[in-house]
Every structure is written in structure tokens, then in C-alpha cells.
Amino acid sequence: MKILYFAWLRERVGKPEEEIALPSNVSTIADLMEWLAGRGEEYAYAFENRNVIRAAIDHVHVKADAPVGAAREIAFFPPMTGG
Amino acid sequence: MKILYFAWLRERVGKPEEEIALPSNVSTIADLMEWLAGRGEEYAYAFENRNVIRAAIDHVHVKADAPVGAAREIAFFPPMTGG
Amino acid sequence: MTVTIRLQQEDFDVGAENAVLARGHTDIGAIVTFTGICRDSEAGSDVSAMTLEHYPGMAEAEIARHVETAQARWPLLGVTVIHRYGRLVPGDNIMMVATASAHRQAAFAAAEFLMDYLKTQAPFWKLEERGRDKKWVDAKSSDDRATERWRKD
Amino acid sequence: MTVTIRLQQEDFDVGAENAVLARGHTDIGAIVTFTGICRDSEAGSDVSAMTLEHYPGMAEAEIARHVETAQARWPLLGVTVIHRYGRLVPGDNIMMVATASAHRQAAFAAAEFLMDYLKTQAPFWKLEERGRDKKWVDAKSSDDRATERWRKD
Numbered sequence: 001m002k003i004l005y006f007a008w009l010r011e012r013v014g015k016p017e018e019e020i021a022l023p024s025n026v027s028t029i030a031d032l033m034e035w036l037a038g039r040g041e042e043y044a045y046a047f048e049n050r051n052v053i054r055a056a057i058d059h060v061h062v063k064a065d066a067p068v069g070a071a072r073e074i075a076f077f078p079p080m081t082g083g
Numbered sequence: 084m085k086i087l088y089f090a091w092l093r094e095r096v097g098k099p100e101e102e103i104a105l106p107s108n109v110s111t112i113a114d115l116m117e118w119l120a121g122r123g124e125e126y127a128y129a130f131e132n133r134n135v136i137r138a139a140i141d142h143v144h145v146k147a148d149a150p151v152g153a154a155r156e157i158a159f160f161p162p163m164t165g166g
Numbered sequence: 167m168t169v170t171i172r173l174q175q176e177d178f179d180v181g182a183e184n185a186v187l188a189r190g191h192t193d194i195g196a197i198v199t200f201t202g203i204c205r206d207s208e209a210g211s212d213v214s215a216m217t218l219e220h221y222p223g224m225a226e227a228e229i230a231r232h233v234e235t236a237q238a239r240w241p242l243l244g245v246t247v248i249h250r251y252g253r254l255v256p257g258d259n260i261m262m263v264a265t266a267s268a269h270r271q272a273a274f275a276a277a278e279f280l281m282d283y284l285k286t287q288a289p290f291w292k293l294e295e296r297g298r299d300k301k302w303v304d305a306k307s308s309d310d311r312a313t314e315r316w317r318k319d
Numbered sequence: 320m321t322v323t324i325r326l327q328q329e330d331f332d333v334g335a336e337n338a339v340l341a342r343g344h345t346d347i348g349a350i351v352t353f354t355g356i357c358r359d360s361e362a363g364s365d366v367s368a369m370t371l372e373h374y375p376g377m378a379e380a381e382i383a384r385h386v387e388t389a390q391a392r393w394p395l396l397g398v399t400v401i402h403r404y405g406r407l408v409p410g411d412n413i414m415m416v417a418t419a420s421a422h423r424q425a426a427f428a429a430a431e432f433l434m435d436y437l438k439t440q441a442p443f444w445k446l447e448e449r450g451r452d453k454k455w456v457d458a459k460s461s462d463d464r465a466t467e468r469w470r471k472d
Binding site for chain 1: 355371372374376377380381402413438439440441442443445446455456457458
């Protein structure tokens with residue numbers, strides 16, 4: 001599964017995207033953020049304030065309880081600030 | 084004194100402008116329209132419906148009772164239709 | 167504050183006019199441009215051409231007066247008004263207004279204000295051609311209502 | 320109905336884009352164009368540059384969805400949205416919206432609707448540079464209020 005990071009999330013994680021193998025105990029966006037936060041210092045920093053982080057599954061905005069099982073691409077980003 | 088005509092007033096009078104010598108009994112725009120209307124068939128036709136005709140003295144909109152004595156240029160035209 | 171008011175027969179270039187408005191300014195955040203184009207149909211019937219007549223000198227003065235009103239009401243950094251006269255056919259540009267400001271709200275409001283004025287009370291008379299039939303257009307009362315919303319009493 | 324949505328690094332030409340929108344149409348009477356320009360000051364302090372980041376694919380889809388909403392609400396004959404990304408300095412064009420319609424009211428309303436969306440919720444993140452200091456811009460709540468007026472419940 002492809003995970004994308006934008007803006008300060010990208011800077012904190014230190015990469016724009018990566019491929020992950022979804023663990024079996026991760027079923028929602030909230031689960032995924034929790035799992036990612038446990039992957040190391042940079043992830044813990046990126047995901048320290050999870051309630052401001054927005055997510056999209058396959059280009060569509062979703063809430064934290066959205067199921068992630070069928071996703072091809074999941075993106076995490078701060079609230080969009082407009083152009 | 085220079086008199087200008089626009090749109091269908093110009094077409095009816097048959098010329099865009101003319102010089103006139105203001106008669107001594109003409110003191111307002113209304114007087115001037117009445118005097119012009121008496122100058123011939125084309126003027127009578129142009130000024131037959133005087134309450135729709137607008138006037139300007141030296142580029143400024145004026146009402147029918149405006150005095151014309153000090154004017155350099157008087158224009159008569161239908162209500163402006165915008166661009 | 168860059169103010170450009172031009173009445174002309176020739177066409178205009180919106181991109182070039184916008185560039186003139188913005189040139190040398192780094193405080194402008196928003197430019198709203200309106201372009202009015204000659205349509206092939208008015209009031210439900212085909213129009214083959216229209217001719218705009220204006221009163222040179224008075225037209226510029228009247229437009230300038232309304233630009234000043236817009237400047238007094240909104241924090242503008244530039245205004246351009248270009249209006250063509252003469253005979254125009256469908257597809258031809260008729261006129262443009264461009265308003266520049268730090269923020270979009272002022273630029274939009276001022277452009278709409280100037281357009282409501284220009285489309286209804288601006289010093290032009292319009293002759294429409296429908297085939298061989300030519301007719302002077304009457305002042306529209308529906309457009310007058312659009313200008314009324316700007317009136318402060 | 321001509322719809323153009325482009326995200327690009329390079330600059331755009333408002334005049335050329337307007338011409339594309341109008342080409343071959345004689346039913347368009349009004350084109351409203353908004354150009355957003357990078358300012359040298361935001362929230363009262365100097366800005367030396369800004370960088371716009373976007374989510375390719377999602378950005379286009381989100382903008383297209385809002386263009387469809389505008390089309391459903393107003394009788395539009397064409398819409399163009401061009402948004403730049405990457406690093407921009409004061410004076411640079413950021414984005415443009417153009418809306419074409421038979422009459423000016425629909426063109427103005429649709430352009431304002433799209434701008435309120437693009438300036439607040441569009442899929443961009445903005446990094447502002449003030450000298451050597453770089454800071455991601457937070458979402459603004461005042462702009463969110465501007466978008467609320469379009470919400471139909």
C-alpha cells in the first residue's frame with residue numbers, strides 16, 4: 001500500500017511517500033496513524049497531534065474511522081490552506 | 084453656442100452638431116428644446132417627445148429647468164443605454 | 167494608484183492590460199477582470215451587429231467619476247476601464263474593467279459596481295442590427311435595479 | 320461547455336486563456352477573470368517567497384468537483400482554473416479563474432464561488448518565507464466564513 005505525506009508531515013517523516021505492508025491489526029485511518037506513529041522518532045513527531053491531521057483514500061477525503069483495507073493510496077496532510 | 088445631438092436625435096435632426104446663436108427669450112434647457120422644435124420638420128420630429136430627452140451642459144447632466152446662458156456646449160440625447 | 171480610462175474603436179488585450187495594472191506593484195494580491203462580449207442574440211432574437219455611439223469627453227468624465235466613487239468605497243490599487251465604440255459583430259469584445267486590490271473581496275465588489283454602472287448608465291447609445299432592421303436600444307429597467315443595490319442613502 | 324483545469328509550475332497568460340474560453344462562441348456575453356498574485360506582505364509582515372505544494376491527482380479531482388457544483392448552480396458556458404505550484408516570489412501570478420456566461424451576474428457569482436473555495440479549501444499547502452524563516456501557513460477561519468455563504472442546506 002502506498003502512503004503519501006504532504007507539507008510539514010512530509011518534512012517530519014522525511015520522505016514524500018513510501019510503500020508499506022498493512023499489518024493485520026490496522027483496519028481504520030486512526031489505527032494506521034497509531035501504527036505509523038510507533039515506527040520511530042520522526043513518525044512519532046509527525047503524528048504527535050493526530051486530531052489536526054487529515055487523510056484521503058484514493059484521492060477522497062475520509063474521516064479517522066474510515067476503513068483502509070481496500071485502499072491503493074492513502075495520504076496524510078495538514079488542513080489545506082488554499083492557494 | 085455649440086449644440087450636439089446623439090443616437091436617434093442625431094438621426095432625426097440629420098446632423099451631429101451645429102452652432103446656434105441663442106435667442107434672447109431662451110433661458111433654460113426646456114426653452115431651448117421648444118425653440119429647436121420650431122426650426123423645421125426634422126427638429127419637430129426629433130423633439131416631439133421632449134420628456135424622454137436628456138440634456139448635458141458642458142459634459143454635465145442637467146434638468147430641463149437648468150439655465151443655458153453660460154454654456155459653451157449643450158448636448159441632447161436619449162436615455163443612455165450602457166455598453 | 168494606476169487609473170486607465172480609454173474609449174477606443176480598436177480591440178484590447180486583457181492580458182496586456184492586466185500586466186500594465188500589476189507592473190511594479192507587489193502589494194496587489196487580486197485582479198478581477200470583466201470582459202463584455204457582443205452576443206449573437208439579445209432579448210430572445212438574433213442580433214447581427216451593434217453600433218455603440220458615445221459622447222466624447224463626457225463619456226470619459228462620467229466613467230472617471232464612477233471610478234472615483236469605487237476608489238472611495240474600496241481599497242483599490244488600480245482600475246482600468248476600456249470601452250469600445252463603433253460597429254461590433256457577435257464575438258467582438260465590447261469593453262473591459264479590471265480592478266486591483268490587496269484582497270479579492272474588494273476587487274470583486276468594485277468590478278461588479280463598475281460593471282453595473284457601465285452596463286446601465288454609461289454614456290453610450292446602442293443601435294442593434296437584426297438583419298436589415300436597425301433599432302436604437304431602450305434603457306433597461308431591470309439593469310437599473312442592479313445599480314440600485316450600490317446606492318447609499 | 321469548455322472546462323480547463325490545470326496545475327502547473329509555469330506562468331499563465333490571462334489574455335490567451337480568455338481567448339481559448341471565448342473561441343467559437345457567440346453566446347458568451349461576459350467573462351470574469353480572477354488573477355491571484357503573490358504579495359510582499361501577509362498578515363502585516365514581509366513575505367519574501369512562498370512555496371505551494373499540492374497533491375497531484377487529488378487536487379485536479381477536487382477542483383473539478385467544485386467546477387461541477389458551479390456549473391450546476393449557474394448557467395455557465397465555460398470555466399478555466401489554472402493553479403501554479405512550486406516557489407513563487409512577490410509579483411508572481413499564483414492562479415487564475417475565468418468564468419464565461421451569457422450575462423455578467425452568473426459569471427461574477429461563479430467566479431467568486433470558485434475563488435472562495437480555492438483560497439480556503441483547495442488542496443494546497445503554503446510555505447511562507449520571511450527572510451530565512453520558513454513557516455507552513457495554518458488554515459484561516461476568516462476565509463472559511465467566506466465559503467459558508469455558498470452552502471445550501
